[in-house]
Structure formats: C-alpha cells, structure tokens
Amino acid sequence: MEKIALAFSEEGKKAFERGDFEKAIQSFSNAAENYTTEEKLLNAAEEKNNLSVALLQAERAEEALEAAKGTDTIFAQAGDKLKQAMAIGNQAAALDELGDLDEAIVLYHQSASLFAEIGEGDYQETVLKSIAAIELRSGKLQNTAQTMLASLSATKKPNLFQRFLKFILRIVR
Numbered sequence: 001m002e003k004i005a006l007a008f009s010e011e012g013k014k015a016f017e018r019g020d021f022e023k024a025i026q027s028f029s030n031a032a033e034n035y036t037t038e039e040k041l042l043n044a045a046e047e048k049n050n051l052s053v054a055l056l057q058a059e060r061a062e063e064a065l066e067a068a069k070g071t072d073t074i075f076a077q078a079g080d081k082l083k084q085a086m087a088i089g090n091q092a093a094a095l096d097e098l099g100d101l102d103e104a105i106v107l108y109h110q111s112a113s114l115f116a117e118i119g120e121g122d123y124q125e126t127v128l129k130s131i132a133a134i135e136l137r138s139g140k141l142q143n144t145a146q147t148m149l150a151s152l153s154a155t156k157k158p159n160l161f162q163r164f165l166k167f168i169l170r171i172v173r
Contacts, residue, residue: 005034009047016054024054042078045071045087052090061097068094082123085114089127101134108134 012027028051035044048067055064068090075084092107108131115124 002034002038002040005031005038005040005043005047008034009050012047012050012054016050016057021054021058025051025058025060028054041074042080045074046083049083049087049090052094056090056093056097059097061094065091065094065098081114081118082120085111085118085120085123085127088114089123089130092127093130096130096134101138105131105134 008027008031012024012031015021015023015027028047032044032047032051035041035047048071052064052068055061055067068087072084072087072091075081075087088107089111092104092111095101095104095107108127112124112127112131115121115127
C-alpha cells in the first residue's frame with residue numbers, strides 16, 4: 001500500500017512540474033489518503049502540504065488552507081522544524097490569498113523564526129519578502145523597509161544588487 005501512496009506522490013510532483021495542477025491535486029490527495037490509512041502521519045502531512053501548494057496554484061486558497069491545517073503540529077511533534085516552518089508558511093500563504101492579512105503576517109513571522117532557528121536563511125528570506133509584500137500592499141512603507149532589510153540580512157551571500165538595496169534601505173530607515 002505504501003508503494004501506491006509513493007506512486008501517487010511521484011505522479012503529483014510530475015504533474016505539478018508540468019503545470020497540471022488539477023492532476024497534482026488529485027494525486028497528492030490520493031497519496032495523503034493512502035498514507036493516512038497506513039497511519040503514516042508524517043508522510044500524510046507532507047502530502048497534505050504538497051496538496052496545499054497545488055491548490056494555491058489552482059487558486060483554491062480556502063481548500064489550500066484546510067489541507068495544510070494541523071500539519072505543522074505533526075511536524076513539530078516529530079521534531080522536524082524545517083517541515084513545520086514550511087507548513088506554517090503554506091497556511092500563511094493561503095491566508096494571504098484569502099485576504100486575512102493580519103493572521104497571515106503572524107504565521108509568516110512564526111515560519112521565518114523557525115527558519116532562522118535552523119539556519120535556513122534562503123527560506124527565511126522568502127518568507128520575510130512575503131511579509132514585506134503584505135506590508136507594502138497595506139501602505140506600511142516603514143515596516144516594509146525594515147522587513148526587506150531583515151530579509152536581506154538573512155541572505156548568506158548577497159549579490160551586488162542585494163548589497164546595494166541593503167544600503168538604500170538603511171538610509172530609508
């Protein structure tokens with residue numbers, strides 16, 4: 001049965017890469033159901049997060065949020081902070097799409113903190129940029145500059161443009 005779940009997962013990943021999000025949604029959903037039946041909750045949680053990302057791509061944010069809900073707790077209980085941070089970030093992205101910006105920012109900050117804690121600066125940078133985008137759309141320019149500066153600080157090896165942007169943002173701040 002685990003082979004079936006794994007086959008669905010691989011099929012979902014290939015469909016996602018092709019941009020066939022409906023096929024990816026069906027495959028990830030089937031994989032999650034199979035893993036749940038087998039009581040492999042970590043695998044099921046991972047497939048639910050894959051499902052959440054595919055649903056977001058298909059502009060089905062409410063379903064994406066439902067798919068990812070609670071998976072962060074499963075990863076936390078297993079001590080997998082990387083997947084926990086990703087799951088929280090997936091929930092935040094769905095909330096962002098649904099227009100619940102305050103809750104999205106709270107979850108994005110949790111995700112960014114976990115990424116920082118485990119030394120995943122690239123992921124942290126991406127999450128901080130998502131926060132900055134919300135702040136910018138909300139007209140909070142001072143907050144946007146500070147968040148962007150924090151995202152640039154998370155970058156291990158900033159390129160020339162990032163170093164220049166960091167300089168400009170320090171002046172703005």
